[in-house]
Amino acid sequence: MSNIRQSWYEAGARERIAALVDPRSFAEFVGPECRETSPHLGIFNLPAQFDDGIVVGSGSINGTPVLVAAQEGRFMGGAFGEVHGAKLTGLLRAAKALGRDVVIAFDTGGVRLQEANAGEIAIAEIMRAIVEARLDGVRVVGLIGGRAGCYGGGGLIAGCCSTLIVSEQGRISVTGPEVIETNKGVEEFDSRDRALVWRTMGGKHRTLIGGADVFVDDDAAAFRAAATAALARPAKFDAATLAAEQARLERRIARFGDMSDATDIWHALGINDPKAIPDMPADAFATLAAQYRESADDAR
Amino acid sequence: MEILHFDIAAPMPAGGTRKMALVGVVASGNLEVLVERGDAADRCAIEISTAAHGFRDLWDAVVADFVGRRAAGGLRIAINDGGARPDTVSLRLAQGVRLIEEPEA
Numbered sequence A: 001m002s003n004i005r006q007s008w009y010e011a012g013a014r015e016r017i018a019a020l021v022d023p024r025s026f027a028e029f030v031g032p033e034c035r036e037t038s039p040h041l042g043i044f045n046l047p048a049q050f051d052d053g054i055v056v057g058s059g060s061i062n063g064t065p066v067l068v069a070a071q072e073g074r075f076m077g078g079a080f081g082e083v084h085g086a087k088l089t090g091l092l093r094a095a096k097a098l099g100r101d102v103v104i105a106f107d108t109g110g111v112r113l114q115e116a117n118a119g120e121i122a123i124a125e126i127m128r129a130i131v132e133a134r135l136d137g138v139r140v141v142g143l144i145g146g147r148a149g150c151y152g153g154g155g156l157i158a159g160c161c162s163t164l165i166v167s168e169q170g171r172i173s174v175t176g177p178e179v180i181e182t183n184k185g186v187e188e189f190d191s192r193d194r195a196l197v198w199r200t201m202g203g204k205h206r207t208l209i210g211g212a213d214v215f216v217d218d219d220a221a222a223f224r225a226a227a228t229a230a231l232a233r234p235a236k237f238d239a240a241t242l243a244a245e246q247a248r249l250e251r252r253i254a255r256f257g258d259m260s261d262a263t264d265i266w267h268a269l270g271i272n273d274p275k276a277i278p279d280m281p282a283d284a285f286a287t288l289a290a291q292y293r294e295s296a297d298d299a300r
Numbered sequence B: 001m002e003i004l005h006f007d008i009a010a011p012m013p014a015g016g017t018r019k020m021a022l023v024g025v026v027a028s029g030n031l032e033v034l035v036e037r038g039d040a041a042d043r044c045a046i047e048i049s050t051a052a053h054g055f056r057d058l059w060d061a062v063v064a065d066f067v068g069r070r071a072a073g074g075l076r077i078a079i080n081d082g083g084a085r086p087d088t089v090s091l092r093l094a095q096g097v098r099l100i101e102e103p104e105a
Helices: A013-020 A082-098 A113-135 A153-159 A177-184 A194-201 A203-208 A220-231 A239-256 A262-268 A282-292 B056-069 B086-101
Strands: A027-029 A054-061 A064-071 A102-106 A140-144 A163-167 A214-216 B002-009 B020-024 B031-037 B043-050 B075-081
Touching (some): A013 A064, A013 A102, A027 A082, A054 A220, A064 A082, A064 A220, A082 A102, A082 A113, A140 A153, A140 A220, A194 A203, A194 A262, A203 A262, A214 A220, A214 A282, A239 A262, B002 B056, B020 B086, B031 B086
Parallel strands (some): A064 A102, A102 A140, A163 A214, B043 B075
Antiparallel strands (some): A054 A064, B002 B043, B020 B031
């Protein structure tokens, strides 16, 4: 291992897994040599990828056995198709059967349009599999800091995780910037305004409003350290947790629902200089967020 | 989708003991190369799947150059192409051969 910092944002799915798990501990399930590729993309004359854009398998993190998945954001925007989704569903069902925690490195624009029905079903199956695993005491830790962010059905799945770890680059939402602009007009949301996109959907905002739990720098080692800590937390998941979260979300709408910009919300949270947040280094931001943020209490 | 097959003489046998190596990603201007062990130590079999039709001669040239320069004997190579340029293809093929020679990580 070198001491050079490895960017999580720039890394591919396989590099992220290599950075996350203990050396030589990873064993891939349904690897590229199995050639389980999408049965739909060829119809549209689009090239397939041997792993269908997701790597799943088992490994260990600091000696603790885990199941891991990583999406490849560069292939079809990391989008969910039939095979891609089935690999994650299968991993989560294995997690329930084995009673083993799961770490998912999200990097997705949502459902693949070329196989939308299969992809939407996959999203529903994955959400169900996460809830069923969590009811059995399994932790499902989500890591978000990739180029595609975590959008569409990926945003819904992330919302089911027990802990979400996010970097500034990681954006979490259901409807993406371009889709909002297309449907509601550029006056509502200018998707080319990068600063607007990041302060509305980026890791800092999600951390402050309780949409993500842990904020880290864009550093693979920081993601690994945060995942290690998340795997050591209690794996409580019950009706009381969900009821508390529902009440929190109702309060959030009442409190912030009329505000038009994230900086207004940050100000309302008690932050004196909200305009300084986007340029703030990760360490300073994490300290500030710990003081002012809303806590999601294992559900969001 | 155009599927191209090449099965050509490869004088230099590949080293190492790894069963498989994967490099690259299917993205615009990029490609993925899956390298596996084949049957004959003096042959290299390459299968290319590409949405850019009509470039057989160019692929032929790139593959011939690759087998002439690198230790590719005994390998079976599968490519999913995302419209990569010939220099990118050469780079990925070289990376694939290099990776399969390395000890298991």
